[in-house]
Amino acid sequence: MAFWGEWGRYVPVAERRAKARREMDKLRKKGRDIQPVNLDGRTIARSFWGKGWCDHLESFSDYANRLPRGRTYVRNGSVCHLDIRPGRIEAIVSGSELYNIVIRIKELKAATWASIKNKCSGHIGSMLELLQGKLSDQVMAIVTDRHHGLFPQPGEIALDCSCPDWAEMCKHVAAVLYGVGSRLDSQPELLFLLRDVDAQELIAAEMALPDGAAGVTGDTLADDQLGAIFDIDLDTETDAHPAPQTPLQKQPRATRRVTATKTRQQAHTVPGRKIAPAAIPAGRSPQAARTGSRRGPSPQLTTTTMHASAKVATSTPKIRPTGKSVARLRGKQGLSVAQFAAQLGVSPATVYRWEATQGPLNLQARLLNALAALQQRAKKGVV
Numbered sequence: 001m002a003f004w005g006e007w008g009r010y011v012p013v014a015e016r017r018a019k020a021r022r023e024m025d026k027l028r029k030k031g032r033d034i035q036p037v038n039l040d041g042r043t044i045a046r047s048f049w050g051k052g053w054c055d056h057l058e059s060f061s062d063y064a065n066r067l068p069r070g071r072t073y074v075r076n077g078s079v080c081h082l083d084i085r086p087g088r089i090e091a092i093v094s095g096s097e098l099y100n101i102v103i104r105i106k107e108l109k110a111a112t113w114a115s116i117k118n119k120c121s122g123h124i125g126s127m128l129e130l131l132q133g134k135l136s137d138q139v140m141a142i143v144t145d146r147h148h149g150l151f152p153q154p155g156e157i158a159l160d161c162s163c164p165d166w167a168e169m170c171k172h173v174a175a176v177l178y179g180v181g182s183r184l185d186s187q188p189e190l191l192f193l194l195r196d197v198d199a200q201e202l203i204a205a206e207m208a209l210p211d212g213a214a215g216v217t218g219d220t221l222a223d224d225q226l227g228a229i230f231d232i233d234l235d236t237e238t239d240a241h242p243a244p245q246t247p248l249q250k251q252p253r254a255t256r257r258v259t260a261t262k263t264r265q266q267a268h269t270v271p272g273r274k275i276a277p278a279a280i281p282a283g284r285s286p287q288a289a290r291t292g293s294r295r296g297p298s299p300q301l302t303t304t305t306m307h308a309s310a311k312v313a314t315s316t317p318k319i320r321p322t323g324k325s326v327a328r329l330r331g332k333q334g335l336s337v338a339q340f341a342a343q344l345g346v347s348p349a350t351v352y353r354w355e356a357t358q359g360p361l362n363l364q365a366r367l368l369n370a371l372a373a374l375q376q377r378a379k380k381g382v383v
Helices: 013-029 048-058 067-075 110-120 127-131 137-143 171-186 189-194 223-230 253-267 286-291 299-314 323-333 337-344 348-355 365-380
Strands: 079-085 088-094 098-105 157-161
Touching: 013 079, 013 088, 013 098, 048 171, 067 171, 079 171, 079 189, 088 171, 098 171, 110 137, 157 171, 171 189, 189 348, 323 337, 323 348, 323 365, 337 348, 337 365
Parallel strands: none
Antiparallel strands: 079 088, 088 098, 098 157
């Protein structure tokens, strides 16, 4: 016979939430990117992708009987943190204590992904259309297919919670699974990140130009044009074609000196008119300005200095980042993947892909400069 004292004191929801907030604040101060699940009302998921995730999991009998245990938890704000990354979901749920949950999802099979791409070929016009779920009935049936779609099968999901509950799917895990559905409402691209596939591969290879797309010619859109029109972040970190040299850089050195000298003369000379005193640089007479002669440093020295400044402004840092070096740099800065991505102006998926890459990364000059700046800050101890 169990006595009351053996079960411990009941902790009201308000008290649990207050304690959880304090603990999450401590983790934030330590630099952890805390991402709670906050519902607007009692509806857990509203979007095509969010509802599709929840309906898919509830369609399996093993899950249908256990998932409802987590609805109350996710609705009352008990999912204090939920982070989705390739093949892995990490979360913290507030119960009698704070519990850590890890859910592992197997990578989508290559054959399944190839089949989805083949069936969807030519039927999805834009990333915006895909992420907003504005798809034809045919495409919707393909991507949400119970056995051959994007959502995982029970056998592809491994659940782990630090609570003492013996059940494989405790209420804390169930709350996290519902939390994923809610998160997909606002960030549907996380489903593709979770299954470790590239959503852009589903986009039609050719698409009609939107009305009024200025400056775009032809029948297709490049990645940068697509990103500008739909205001979405398309991953373009590789730089296969270096920027062309400016005309000044292409000229022989002697020619550049003559050109620079003529340019200065033309800037201070107006045909048929005398140069006004205000237009004459300090230390030069009107006659000197007209003839191109000057006191002080020679034109050669000035041109060389100008060329050196231009070279500094256009050069890229001599660094060869690798996946491991990027991960070390992020660790030294104490930044989460999301924070690190925001500082570089890329998506979290890009950072995950970098850190998983073996060997050197081929990045644009902009990203190399940004990484070099972060390295300097790390050396100086600036966060």
